[in-house]
Amino acid sequence: MKVPFVDLSPQYQEVKAELQDDFDRVFAAQHFILGNEVDEFEKEFAAYIGSKYCVGVGSGTDALILALKAMGVGENDEVILPTHTFVATALAVIEAGGTPVFVDVDEATLQMDVNAVAAAINNNTKVILPVHLYGSMVPMDQLMQLAEKHGIQILEDACQAHGATYSGKKAGTFGNMAAFSFYPGKNLGAYGDAGAIVTNDPELYEQAKLLHNYGQKKKYHHEMLGKNSRLDELQAAFLRTKLPHLDSWNQQRKYIAQKYDVALGEYRLSIPDEIESVYHLYVIQHPERDELQAYLQENGVDTLIHYPIPLHMQQCFSYMNHSPEEFPVAQKYTARILSLPIYPGMTDEQIAYVIELIQSFENEK
Numbered sequence: 001m002k003v004p005f006v007d008l009s010p011q012y013q014e015v016k017a018e019l020q021d022d023f024d025r026v027f028a029a030q031h032f033i034l035g036n037e038v039d040e041f042e043k044e045f046a047a048y049i050g051s052k053y054c055v056g057v058g059s060g061t062d063a064l065i066l067a068l069k070a071m072g073v074g075e076n077d078e079v080i081l082p083t084h085t086f087v088a089t090a091l092a093v094i095e096a097g098g099t100p101v102f103v104d105v106d107e108a109t110l111q112m113d114v115n116a117v118a119a120a121i122n123n124n125t126k127v128i129l130p131v132h133l134y135g136s137m138v139p140m141d142q143l144m145q146l147a148e149k150h151g152i153q154i155l156e157d158a159c160q161a162h163g164a165t166y167s168g169k170k171a172g173t174f175g176n177m178a179a180f181s182f183y184p185g186k187n188l189g190a191y192g193d194a195g196a197i198v199t200n201d202p203e204l205y206e207q208a209k210l211l212h213n214y215g216q217k218k219k220y221h222h223e224m225l226g227k228n229s230r231l232d233e234l235q236a237a238f239l240r241t242k243l244p245h246l247d248s249w250n251q252q253r254k255y256i257a258q259k260y261d262v263a264l265g266e267y268r269l270s271i272p273d274e275i276e277s278v279y280h281l282y283v284i285q286h287p288e289r290d291e292l293q294a295y296l297q298e299n300g301v302d303t304l305i306h307y308p309i310p311l312h313m314q315q316c317f318s319y320m321n322h323s324p325e326e327f328p329v330a331q332k333y334t335a336r337i338l339s340l341p342i343y344p345g346m347t348d349e350q351i352a353y354v355i356e357l358i359q360s361f362e363n364e365k
């Protein structure tokens with residue numbers, strides 16, 4: 001049996017006819033930039049997340065960059081983020097003009113360690129950037145308390161957490177702003193690059209609105225130095241069709257994760273009770289990760305590693321002169337983590353096959 005790491009075709013089959021209607025509707029309207037579809041999607045996505053405002057942008061990376069700029073990040077401003085994340089989180093800080101400050105992650109959850117954040121705060125700290133990794137979440141009550149105590153803003157990187165909740169409240173509603181990605185493989189994915197910023201703050205919303213469209217409210221009247229990063233009208237139409245399916249697709253991910261949890265309990269990562277993960281990724285930690293990965297591959301199961309090199313050890317950040325031991329938890333788990341296949345439409349047979357292989361790997365030792 002073959003099990004791909006991810007297969008987007010089951011989702012596509014479910015909405016295929018509607019996507020064709022979307023395509024026809026956008027072409028009938030002949031309004032390709034910032035039209036009705038973008039307006040409507042922004043309203044619908046804000047309502048889904050439980051946030052007042054949404055600005056559709058070109059990608060998750062752009063959502064992070066524009067949000068940081070809206071929050072006033074610039075020269076000499078430090079932004080605290082976990083070293084164990086996708087590179088875009090840190091690249092966005094640099095592109096916004098700030099300085100990324102890495103912190104380690106919690107050993108049980110692999111989410112940003114709030115105690116490490118507390119230790120990294122200084123007078124230059126402008127923003128704390130928690131990443132809700134794998135569809136789970138950073139402990140937001142502790143982080144909010146810390147940020148309030150120091151008067152520091154929070155930008156949530158919710159690019160992997162569409163619909164995840166902490167004490168019943170959705171990812172993206174805790175911080176001053178949040179960034180979402182609609183990269184095709186994300187829990188809510190477009191058919192190309194796309195992203196969004198959400199916020200409850202009318203001033204930050206206005207800033208983001210200006211920044212993503214050449215710094216203009218009125219055409220050719222440029223109030224500030226903006227850029228061009230707008231959600232595409234066609235992608236907005238597709239996302240409007242897919243959004244009503246998001247909860248059911250997340251439910252399917254949870255169903256798969258539960259089966260993995262039961263069978264692979266000793267290798268699972270901890271998810272605290274107050275968090276409802278949407279399992280963007282299902283990650284296990286295993287002492288013989290490389291051997292297990294090779295064994296699964298030989299038997300037709302694709303896996304990936306998220307992420308194989310923590311940011312403090314990436315070549316592009318070598319100028320920061322970090323040593324591997326500086327962030328021991330990230331360093332340790334980088335060698336142990338493995339992401340198993342999980343996607344809406346994965347069959348019971350495929351789930352059982354992955355589990356069976358991992359169990360037979362154990363037994364053959």
Ligand SMILES: *Cc1c(COP(=O)(O)O)cnc(C)c1O
Binds near residue numbers: 085089160180194
């Ligand atoms: C996907 C992702 C991004 C970037 O989103 P793009 O839409 O690919 O630019 C940023 N942060 C995290 C944690 C992500 O998973």
